Amino acid sequence: xTSIKLKLKESDxxxxxxxxxxxxxxxxELINVLHKAQEIFGYLPAEVQEVVAEELNIPVAKVYGVxxxxxxxxxxxRGRFPISICTGTACYVRGAEKILDEFKRILKVPVGETTxxxxxxITCLRCVGACGLAxxxxxxxxxxxxxxxxxxxxILKEYENEE
Amino acid sequence: xxxxxxxxxxxxxxxxxxxxxxxxxxxxxxxxPTLCYMNLKDLNxxxxxxxxxxxxxxVEGRRNLAPACATDVSEGMVVxxxxxxxxxxxxxxxxxxxxxxxxxxxxxxxxxxxxxQDMAVKLxxxxxxxxxxxxxxKPDFSPAIIRDMDKCIMCRRCETMCNDFQTVGVLSxxxxxxxxxxxxxxxxxxDHSECTYxxxxxxxxxxxxxxxxxxxxxxxxxxxxxxxxxxxxxxxAVRAALGEEFGMEPGTLVxxxxxxxxxxxxFHFVFDTDFxxxxxxxxxxxxxxxxxxxxxxGDKDVKLPILTSCCPGWVNFFExxxxxxxxxxxxxxxxxxxxxxxxxxxxxxKQKIDRKDMVVVSIMPCxxxxxxxxxxEFATDGSPDVDYSISTRELANLIKSANxxxxxxPDEDFDKPLGESTGAAVIFGVTGGVIEAATRTAxxxxxxxxxxxxxxxxxxxxxxxxxxxVDFNGVEIKIGIAHGLxxxxxxxxxxxxxxxxxxxxEIMACPSGCIGGGGQPLHHGDSSILxxxxxxxxxxxxxxxxxxxxxxxxxxxxxxEFLGKPGSELAHKLLHTHYHSKKDKQVLLD
Numbered sequence: 001x002t003s004i005k006l007k008l009k010e011s012d013x014x015x016x017x018x019x020x021x022x023x024x025x026x027x028x029e030l031i032n033v034l035h036k037a038q039e040i041f042g043y044l045p046a047e048v049q050e051v052v053a054e055e056l057n058i059p060v061a062k063v064y065g066v067x068x069x070x071x072x073x074x075x076x077x078r079g080r081f082p083i084s085i086c087t088g089t090a091c092y093v094r095g096a097e098k099i100l101d102e103f104k105r106i107l108k109v110p111v112g113e114t115t116x117x118x119x120x121x122i123t124c125l126r127c128v129g130a131c132g133l134a135x136x137x138x139x140x141x142x143x144x145x146x147x148x149x150x151x152x153x154x155i156l157k158e159y160e161n162e163e
Numbered sequence: 164x165x166x167x168x169x170x171x172x173x174x175x176x177x178x179x180x181x182x183x184x185x186x187x188x189x190x191x192x193x194x195x196p197t198l199c200y201m202n203l204k205d206l207n208x209x210x211x212x213x214x215x216x217x218x219x220x221x222v223e224g225r226r227n228l229a230p231a232c233a234t235d236v237s238e239g240m241v242v243x244x245x246x247x248x249x250x251x252x253x254x255x256x257x258x259x260x261x262x263x264x265x266x267x268x269x270x271x272x273x274x275x276x277x278x279x280q281d282m283a284v285k286l287x288x289x290x291x292x293x294x295x296x297x298x299x300x301k302p303d304f305s306p307a308i309i310r311d312m313d314k315c316i317m318c319r320r321c322e323t324m325c326n327d328f329q330t331v332g333v334l335s336x337x338x339x340x341x342x343x344x345x346x347x348x349x350x351x352x353x354d355h356s357e358c359t360y361x362x363x364x365x366x367x368x369x370x371x372x373x374x375x376x377x378x379x380x381x382x383x384x385x386x387x388x389x390x391x392x393x394x395x396x397x398x399x400a401v402r403a404a405l406g407e408e409f410g411m412e413p414g415t416l417v418x419x420x421x422x423x424x425x426x427x428x429x430f431h432f433v434f435d436t437d438f439x440x441x442x443x444x445x446x447x448x449x450x451x452x453x454x455x456x457x458x459x460x461g462d463k464d465v466k467l468p469i470l471t472s473c474c475p476g477w478v479n480f481f482e483x484x485x486x487x488x489x490x491x492x493x494x495x496x497x498x499x500x501x502x503x504x505x506x507x508x509x510x511x512x513k514q515k516i517d518r519k520d521m522v523v524v525s526i527m528p529c530x531x532x533x534x535x536x537x538x539x540e541f542a543t544d545g546s547p548d549v550d551y552s553i554s555t556r557e558l559a560n561l562i563k564s565a566n567x568x569x570x571x572x573p574d575e576d577f578d579k580p581l582g583e584s585t586g587a588a589v590i591f592g593v594t595g596g597v598i599e600a601a602t603r604t605a606x607x608x609x610x611x612x613x614x615x616x617x618x619x620x621x622x623x624x625x626x627x628x629x630x631x632x633v634d635f636n637g638v639e640i641k642i643g644i645a646h647g648l649x650x651x652x653x654x655x656x657x658x659x660x661x662x663x664x665x666x667x668x669e670i671m672a673c674p675s676g677c678i679g680g681g682g683q684p685l686h687h688g689d690s691s692i693l694x695x696x697x698x699x700x701x702x703x704x705x706x707x708x709x710x711x712x713x714x715x716x717x718x719x720x721x722x723x724e725f726l727g728k729p730g731s732e733l734a735h736k737l738l739h740t741h742y743h744s745k746k747d748k749q750v751l752l753d
Binding site for chain 1: 326346
């Protein structure tokens with residue numbers, strides 16, 4: 001997994017230490033601590049994992065093992081407008097893969113990565129419970145239903161002037 | 164103890180509650196095949212992740228087959244270990260594992276010693292019906308260990324050794340599904356991780372996913388080069404285990420045959436690391452005595468306990484994990500490095516051999532020694548004191564490939580002068596031995612009296628952490644001993660927390676010390692093998708005419724002719740070293 005280099009500020013380290021402390025620095029709380037950490041930083045760069053490992057007194061290799069095991073955790077920062085394409089069963093049979101390909105084609109980034117300007121990132125998710133709207137795409141908090149391949153560029157157009 | 168009665172393959176057996184099907188079957192003499200299971204009883208390590216699924220058995224009333232190593236027995240259970248369903252499933256599982264494994268058995272380092280290959284033979288696999296993508300990873304070459312994860316079968320034994328036993332924690336399973344693999348954090352290579360190169364992962368790997376860096380071909384080419392003088396040194400633990408590779412009983416001492424074999428292989432001088440072990444005692448013992456004397460005289464600045472520094476895995480460990488304690492270990496180099504430094508100065512001058520024409524090779528029970536040779540501080544103008552190190556296993560392979568009939572070789576003696584040694588040097592190979600050897604010499608120098616009994620039984624044994632007191636003429640010297648890095652960590656943490664106090668501590672990274680080293684013939688966790696090797700080492704010590712390092716006549720001569728006295732300026736230059744913190748090594752290298 002590629003990772004973005006980041007020098008943690010002392011205040012960030014403190015924040016992480018506090019998070020670990022709220023979980024009593026218990027190694028069994030690793031997943032919860034990582035959840036909180038990702039909430040704070042938006043992603044889990046190596047430096048964050050190193051602090052978490054130190055605070056919970058577990059090998060950093062183990063922390064990395066957990067981060068790479070669960071698809072929810074990411075080591076790459078998400079874009080300012082994170083695009084999620086539902087590839088659950090209903091969306092999939094209604095052509096989610098083509099939609100996904102179209103996003104990848106236009107934005108020129110693979111799934112799980114962010115455009116170089118940091119504006120968009122593409123991820124897949126599994127069923128958000130709105131199968132009636134399949135195929136479904138979310139960008140940030142906004143939901144787009146019954147998306148078509150032709151409609152993808154129109155959706156992206158909405159964000160043309162946003163920063 | 165509550166007992167449970169069950170039937171396995173139509174035979175009844177009664178075992179304690181909580182026993183697994185795997186162990187219950189063993190009671191009946193049935194060995195259920197497995198690839199991932201590992202039981203290192205004496206180290207208190209039982210690895211049963213239930214991951215390989217080779218050990219599946221049929222349990223009446225259960226829909227699915229059960230992994231025998233991870234399923235507890237229950238009252239009235241009816242188990243079949245070789246029904247047609249079981250055999251088919253077992254073969255399919257193996258075929259699936261092999262379908263994601265390279266087919267380069269003929270040229271693989273583990274060929275003939277591979278658990279996966281053996282299993283394929285045992286289960287009669289003739290064809291792999293599953294075609295598809297195979298995992299491909301970049302091989303990771305470190306100075307001591309090679310990781311070739313294409314060959315990993317995810318048994319995760321290495322992880323257990325690295326995390327639970329050694330508490331080094333470099334290796335972890337990462338990613339999931341087809342992408343899962345065992346790797347250091349952030350998929351760094353080993354050289355950029357906290358790996359100590361102890362090699363215990365290599366020692367338990369069922370395939371060639373983890374192997375030692377092999378210098379055999381380099382050695383053959385040096386031996387056939389007419390311009391090179393090739394000098395060999397052999398570590399004490401090698402002679403107590405090499406015989407096993409030739410079908411001898413564990414604990415058979417093969418010192419004489421080993422020397423004969425090395426001579427037949429074409430080494431110009433066959434020397435003994437034991438000579439350098441005696442030298443280590445002179446230097447380290449002097450340092451120990453000096454620190455203790457200063458401490459007893461009320462010097463508040465003196466650092467105690469003094470820690471031994473012979474074991475390169477241990478040196479790496481404290482450089483990574485105890486950078487704040489770096490002034491505590493002895494500054495004495497390991498015997499391997501002392502030997503190299505003396506061979507390429509004192510001996511080279513005597514023989515009028517140019518340093519660049521001399522090749523010093525060591526035979527070690529160790530994987531980390533390969534790395535130790537490459538440390539920058541052990542080289543002069545880029546030319547290493549010890550050119551490279553080969554393991555006991557590599558030596559055995561070399562002897563076999565040279566068609567030498569090892570078992571019928573006559574016993575031969577080491578060459579002089581760097582082949583002379585005392586019993587004190589031999590016991591370096593077993594846990595407690597270095598500190599016993601140091602005690603023999605330090606006692607006599609400190610008290611000015613001759614030891615009546617050379618054997619210090621209090622320092623011997625195989626418990627992971629031991630402590631003992633030795634009476635130095637009314638002064639009680641407290642000694643601590645640990646083997647295995649997990650035990651070392653416990654001992655050091657207790658010292659840091661002020662829970663225990665010692666004057667001197669010996670630490671070895673591997674179980675039972677060097678006799679259980681990562682480069683030794685595989686013992687598969689059978690501690691009776693380790694004990695037998697230990698016994699052999701103490702036997703060789705007993706049989707020696709001289710048993711205290713300071714009595715070694717060639718060591719005395721070395722000081723007279725060359726070094727002056729222990730701790731002299733020249734001795735410091737050639738025989739001592741310094742340590743670096745490696746705590747931030749990974750970060751700096753990124």
